[in-house]
Amino acid sequence: MEINGTSYERDVPASLLLVHFLRDDLDLxxxxxxxxxxxxxxxxxxxxxxxxKSCCMxxxxxxxxxxxxxxxxxxDEGELTPLQQSFHEYHALQCGYCTPGMLMSATxxxxxxxxxxxxxxxxALQGNICRCTGYWxxxxxxxxxxxxxxx
Amino acid sequence: xLLREVEYAxxxxxxxxxxxxSEHDGARALAGGQTLVNVMKARAASPDVLxxxxxxxxxxxxxxxxxxxxxxxxxxxxxxxxxxSSEVEVARPILAEVAATIADVQIRNRGTVxxxxxxxxxxxxxxxxxxxxxxxxxIRSTSGERTASAEEFFVGVYVTAVSEGELLTKISVPTRxxxxxxxxxxxxxxxHGTYVASAVATVSSEGVRVALGCVSSVPVRAMVMEERxxxxxxxxxxxxxxxxxxxxxxxxxxxxxxxxxxxxxxxxVSAVRAVLQAAExxxx
Ligand SMILES: Cc1cc2nc3c(=O)[nH]c(=O)nc-3n(C[C@H](O)[C@H](O)[C@H](O)COP(=O)(O)OP(=O)(O)OC[C@H]3O[C@@H](n4cnc5c(N)ncnc54)[C@H](O)[C@@H]3O)c2cc1C
Ligand code: FES
Ligand code: FES
Numbered sequence: 330m331e332i333n334g335t336s337y338e339r340d341v342p343a344s345l346l347l348v349h350f351l352r353d354d355l356d357l358x359x360x361x362x363x364x365x366x367x368x369x370x371x372x373x374x375x376x377x378x379x380x381x382k383s384c385c386m387x388x389x390x391x392x393x394x395x396x397x398x399x400x401x402x403x404x405d406e407g408e409l410t411p412l413q414q415s416f417h418e419y420h421a422l423q424c425g426y427c428t429p430g431m432l433m434s435a436t437x438x439x440x441x442x443x444x445x446x447x448x449x450x451x452x453a454l455q456g457n458i459c460r461c462t463g464y465w466x467x468x469x470x471x472x473x474x475x476x477x478x479x480x
Numbered sequence: 481x482l483l484r485e486v487e488y489a490x491x492x493x494x495x496x497x498x499x500x501x502s503e504h505d506g507a508r509a510l511a512g513g514q515t516l517v518n519v520m521k522a523r524a525a526s527p528d529v530l531x532x533x534x535x536x537x538x539x540x541x542x543x544x545x546x547x548x549x550x551x552x553x554x555x556x557x558x559x560x561x562x563x564x565s566s567e568v569e570v571a572r573p574i575l576a577e578v579a580a581t582i583a584d585v586q587i588r589n590r591g592t593v594x595x596x597x598x599x600x601x602x603x604x605x606x607x608x609x610x611x612x613x614x615x616x617x618x619i620r621s622t623s624g625e626r627t628a629s630a631e632e633f634f635v636g637v638y639v640t641a642v643s644e645g646e647l648l649t650k651i652s653v654p655t656r657x658x659x660x661x662x663x664x665x666x667x668x669x670x671x672h673g674t675y676v677a678s679a680v681a682t683v684s685s686e687g688v689r690v691a692l693g694c695v696s697s698v699p700v701r702a703m704v705m706e707e708r709x710x711x712x713x714x715x716x717x718x719x720x721x722x723x724x725x726x727x728x729x730x731x732x733x734x735x736x737x738x739x740x741x742x743x744x745x746x747x748x749v750s751a752v753r754a755v756l757q758a759a760e761x762x763x764x
Contacts, residue, residue, distance in 0.1 A: 344483035370584070373586055379589040386517065386590070434586070455584040456583065456587065
């Protein structure tokens with residue numbers, strides 16, 4: 330499968346979850362495990378252009394697919410995406426545990442809908458739980474990227 | 481969480497998938513995996529072979545039957561596909577409206593209609609919806625194809641008319657005729673959460689159909705209420721009167737969210753709301 334633009338070929342047991350493949354086999358530890366039951370969204374990655382929960386998918390199911398994790402967002406030189414920059418500016422994270430999942434859900438949203446309304450952002454982030462921020466700054470950060478894009 | 485070891489196959493055709501499912505005891509179809517993978521984590525199911533249906537493109541289509549009377553939804557159609565389907569929008573928009581309220585974006589992107597009905601969790605959205613709409617389920621095995629009505633299809637929690645070695649291939653939903661109104665109402669945990677009680681109503685010139693979720697292991701039709709409404713008076717007073725006694729006629733389960741009596745009450749309230757909204761929509 331292709332992850333963040335790099336092709337990987339590995340033999341893995343069919344019982345291996347995608348999230349463990351990313352974290353343990355490829356050392357891409359930006360993708361977090363929160364609940365391990367499909368409820369919290371900390372493990373969200375992009376499969377093609379869709380946000381999905383990598384704790385609810387087997388690695389073998391992603392055979393041949395293209396995956397983007399949070400490590401795939403910023404450039405190799407460390408330049409942040411406008412969304413990541415906006416999270417920074419709007420103080421959209423505290424402990425940061427939920428952040429990779431939030432970024433991946435919001436990135437998928439912005440790719441489909443570059444100027445989402447506050448309501449659309451809320452819908453897109455419904456599957457992502459944050460225990461720290463109270464969500465407000467996260468929503469503002471995502472909406473702001475859309476607004477900037479039109480300026 | 482580590483899963484128990486399992487074998488994995490991703491067949492390219494429906495025939496191959498059925499052969500795999502029928503050859504191996506303990507083989508199980510894998511659709512979106514949004515329930516099955518979690519069930520395997522909890523060791524509530526431990527299949528020996530997973531037959532991944534992901535590459536069966538013929539199960540990923542939404543189309544019309546030859547005579548245009550039904551919308552045919554492939555078992556592997558995801559909720560996200562239902563939401564954005566122009567066919568659904570034209571022929572039975574309630575399907576998209578309900579799909580958009582299932583869990584969250586990530587789960588809707590992976591979760592399929594076929595998986596949802598095969599799980600037949602009483603709190604799931606599709607079972608009462610498809611029961612109310614009078615959907616038909618097409619099941620294939622090595623010996624051929626057969627169809628089942630919703631009443632025949634839903635047997636119990638995690639149990640449907642699809643038996644070992646069989647595959648659900650498509651779900652046919654009658655297209656909406658002019659003057660038909662559909663609505664789903666219920667009480668959820670949080671805005672788009674799991675249902676504690678749910679009801680789906682469809683109102684048309686042929687009468688009223690009401691199916692309840694969460695009150696039994698299968699969707700329950702509110703037959704007495706339907707009969708009382710057959711006269712066509714769908715005023716609020718008439719609908720409330722028709723629903724009287726519905727709660728008492730049910731034998732719903734108790735859990736942390738609602739005891740049996742309260743869940744029965746919520747089902748009755750949901751049924752009234754669904755019928756009133758469907759009646760409003762039937763006016764156009
Ligand atoms: C956190 C969370 C919350 C959820 N909340 C809701 C909710 O509120 N309402 C709701 O309706 N759903 C909810 N779901 C369930 C979700 O919609 C699931 O996606 C769905 O129930 C199962 O679909 P799947 O495609 O993922 O199936 P899978 O998990 O892949 O399969 C489920 C079962 O169906 C069988 N199966 C699947 N397809 C076929 C087929 N074609 N033929 C024969 N057998 C088949 C499999 O063998 C398996 O036993 C939730 C899920 C999660 C993780
Ligand atoms: S770890 Fe996957 S949803 Fe919580
Ligand atoms: S910043 Fe701590 S969980 Fe979101």
